[in-house]
Amino acid sequence: MSDSDIGDDEDEDAPITASNFEARSLALDAMAAREAQLDAQELQLVGQADVDEFEGAEDMDNDEEEVDAPEAVGAILPTAEEREDEKRVGGPEVHVVQKRMRECVRILKRWKVYGVKSGRARSEFLEQLVLDIANYYGYNVFLAEKLFQLFPVTEARSSEPYEAIEFFDANEVPRPVTIRTNSLRTRRRDLAQALINRGVNLEPIGKWTNVGLQVYESSVPIGATPEYLAGHYMLQAASSFLPVIALSPQPHERVLDMASSPGGKTTHMAALMQNTGIIFANDANKARTKSLTANVHRLGCKNVVVCSYDGREFPKVMGGFDRVLLDAPCSGTGVISKDASVKTNKTERDFTLLSHLQKQLILCGIDSVNPASRTGGYLVYSTCSVAVDENEAVVDYALRKRPNVHLVDTGLEFGRSGYTSYRGKSFHASVKLTRRFYPHVHNVDGFFVAKFKIMKRAKKEKGEDEVKQGVVMDEDGPQEEIRFDEMGDGQYIQEAKRRRLKARGLRVPPRSHAAGAAA
Numbered sequence: 001m002s003d004s005d006i007g008d009d010e011d012e013d014a015p016i017t018a019s020n021f022e023a024r025s026l027a028l029d030a031m032a033a034r035e036a037q038l039d040a041q042e043l044q045l046v047g048q049a050d051v052d053e054f055e056g057a058e059d060m061d062n063d064e065e066e067v068d069a070p071e072a073v074g075a076i077l078p079t080a081e082e083r084e085d086e087k088r089v090g091g092p093e094v095h096v097v098q099k100r101m102r103e104c105v106r107i108l109k110r111w112k113v114y115g116v117k118s119g120r121a122r123s124e125f126l127e128q129l130v131l132d133i134a135n136y137y138g139y140n141v142f143l144a145e146k147l148f149q150l151f152p153v154t155e156a157r158s159s160e161p162y163e164a165i166e167f168f169d170a171n172e173v174p175r176p177v178t179i180r181t182n183s184l185r186t187r188r189r190d191l192a193q194a195l196i197n198r199g200v201n202l203e204p205i206g207k208w209t210n211v212g213l214q215v216y217e218s219s220v221p222i223g224a225t226p227e228y229l230a231g232h233y234m235l236q237a238a239s240s241f242l243p244v245i246a247l248s249p250q251p252h253e254r255v256l257d258m259a260s261s262p263g264g265k266t267t268h269m270a271a272l273m274q275n276t277g278i279i280f281a282n283d284a285n286k287a288r289t290k291s292l293t294a295n296v297h298r299l300g301c302k303n304v305v306v307c308s309y310d311g312r313e314f315p316k317v318m319g320g321f322d323r324v325l326l327d328a329p330c331s332g333t334g335v336i337s338k339d340a341s342v343k344t345n346k347t348e349r350d351f352t353l354l355s356h357l358q359k360q361l362i363l364c365g366i367d368s369v370n371p372a373s374r375t376g377g378y379l380v381y382s383t384c385s386v387a388v389d390e391n392e393a394v395v396d397y398a399l400r401k402r403p404n405v406h407l408v409d410t411g412l413e414f415g416r417s418g419y420t421s422y423r424g425k426s427f428h429a430s431v432k433l434t435r436r437f438y439p440h441v442h443n444v445d446g447f448f449v450a451k452f453k454i455m456k457r458a459k460k461e462k463g464e465d466e467v468k469q470g471v472v473m474d475e476d477g478p479q480e481e482i483r484f485d486e487m488g489d490g491q492y493i494q495e496a497k498r499r500r501l502k503a504r505g506l507r508v509p510p511r512s513h514a515a516g517a518a519a
């Protein structure tokens, strides 16, 4: 607003007097109102420019809009020669890739409007988009495609943001620094005050946790304050709270943390259990149990026993737990913002091997739960991966292999439902009870949580009294039950009895004719 708006004799620098007071006041109000209006208009323009930047400048509101000439749409895809040129110079230039990604997204989202007449196949645009994503964000093509497929391209208004790109963008940005108050040592508000006094700017994370704090900025290293060293908090990603909240271990229970190092979740469970009961904190990697032990001591957890077995040795090592947490070893596709090496070092074979290991571990975890537990009888399965073969596929496998378990609500207030079908595979309908967390949606690391209730195995049917049960190791791990039929397998059962008696030094009855034939 110029001075002339106020009037010559109402120069805004002139001193305010009783005579000009009212006019100056009205003029200032008017100026403030106009400035607010201009600000709003400017904001709108900036917002629109952001959308246009990615979506192209056209108005996408209806299908009757002016459409690019089909040849122009087709020309977005590079020719074989152009591809070769791009390869020769070590990849396309950044602005070329950005533009092409924008265009491919625009066309794929409105295929009927832009793509159909272009004479090119939809798959060509999809393939190009994946190649450009891999190039632009620095992934190997296999992983770029795997992650891209999580967010199907649907016919949608072009002004809607494109989810796959949002996901890849979010992986470029670090998640907020968060800490978990150790309620064994302090209260959140006391900890917050102590850290504020040291120059830390923080706030509670959200209503879903009463122990989490988000650190906005800090003038001191947050992993080396006296409060940290005294075990008042754990530096821990917010997503890591989720499986423990879902498991909800109770005081005096017996709990197994199958893959526990460095102990973020073990120490959280110890606090929820108020240092009562017992937690077996296991990790196959002995070297990693050092940091676990250090955290257990620093945070003052007195109900934790650290051990180092391959998780697949449970329940042979020990069983009968009220609750089991399996925070499984995984590919880490949910934590790419923390570990960018995942972008290039994961291959199809890694996912196959991991999924296999996860399936073995989950069955062992389930078999380690006491179905008769009066307070529990639960297993929580979690990963920091967003890949379906490490999550829903593992959960579905467990449901098929162990008819005595079912999924229950995780009790978590947010997160998306797990997939019940994915790329031609169908999972049990209850898999929708599992929860997926995404960096671009929930501003936490990519994460997956499933909660199982373990029931007693079905009672033997009438007439099955003579059936004996045995345990074998199979590719799914131990505890796969096999059943012997008294009639058909009598000879084998008798022989096994003879061996057991012999081993115990007892008198072995002579072989009956039939048993001898079997031996």
Ligand SMILES: C[S@@+](CC[C@H](N)C(=O)[O-])C[C@H]1O[C@@H](n2cnc3c(N)ncnc32)[C@H](O)[C@@H]1O
Pocket: 240, 258, 259, 260, 261, 262, 263, 264, 265, 266, 282, 283, 284, 285, 288, 309, 310, 311, 312, 327, 328, 329, 330
């Ligand atoms: C996702 S990390 C666990 C993080 C931990 N729960 C925490 O909150 O601090 C997975 C762990 O699984 C362990 N691991 C890998 N294979 C295992 C196996 N076969 N049995 C048990 N632990 C295993 C790894 O050493 C690793 O520490």
